Amino acid sequence: MAVTLINVFSVPKGQEEAFVKWWEDVKADITSQPGFISGKFHRSLKPDSKFNFINIAIWDNEEIYWKAYEKSVTPMKAKLAQLGVEMVPALYRVAFEY
Amino acid sequence: MAVTLINVFSVPKGQEEAFVKWWEDVKADITSQPGFISGKFHRSLKPDSKFNFINIAIWDNEEIYWKAYEKSVTPMKAKLAQLGVEMVPALYRVAFEY
Structure with missing residues (x-):
């Protein structure tokens, strides 16, 4: 069953542009x-x-x-730490659609 | 332009069922x-x-x-505090669709 990744980011003031560039690099690789x-x-x-950027993506399943x-995010984490960004990724199921 | 509400919840262990009931009451009213x-x-x-429940909804605009x-959430906040739930709602635009 497909799962929903929701990745919640807190990006410090002034680092938004560098963070978006980081995210675009990760996105190109992970997709x-x-x-x-x-x-x-x-x-x-x-x-x-508080959470100024949130990424939401659909993936085939949890393991994949x-x-x-x-492969795509772990090697890029050091750069994210340099930017002072906090990231909380988790997988979700849709409990209700309304 | 339509906006995306993303409401990020941290619900203490053991309070999940009571929280879902709270959310269903709010949903019935706000929708x-x-x-x-x-x-x-x-x-x-x-x-x-860390964020064990996340609500995502589309609304016509920020003001509305x-x-x-x-009207629907503010009067219900005391109950949420009793449950020990932290809630961070904010409105978003979709920066990239991919």
């Missing part, structure tokens, strides 16, 4: 891996929102996503 | 207000995820959403 279905990258309307994550 | 388009309520696959929030 070429097996199991990726589709995604939407969100930016908060108010720049001072974490494999792709290890 | 009857002007401006609501559609929504998906997500639950993390792993119960110990916060009006509905004031």
Whole structure:
């Protein structure tokens, strides 16, 4: 069953542009891996929102996503830490659609 | 232009069922207000995820959403605090669809 990745980011003021560049690099790599279905990258309307960027993507299943994550995201984590970005990724199922 | 509400919840262990009941009550009320388009309520696959529930909904615009929030969510906040739930709602635009 398909799963929903929701990755919640807190990006410090002034680092937004560098972070978006980082995310575009990760996206180019991870979307070429097996199991990726589709995604939407969100930016908060108010720049001072606690979670100012949230990525939501659909993947084939849990196992295939974490494999792709290890290959595409893990090697890029040092750069993210340099930018002072906090990231909380987790997989979800849709409990209700309304 | 339509906006995306993303509401990130941290629900303490043992309070999940009471929280889902709370959310269903809020949903019944808020979706009857002007401006609501559609929504998906997500639950993390792993119960110990930091953000174990995330609600994502589409609304007509920013102003209309916060009006509905004031009417439907604000009066229900005390109950949420009793449950020990942390909630961070914000509005987003889709920066990239991929």
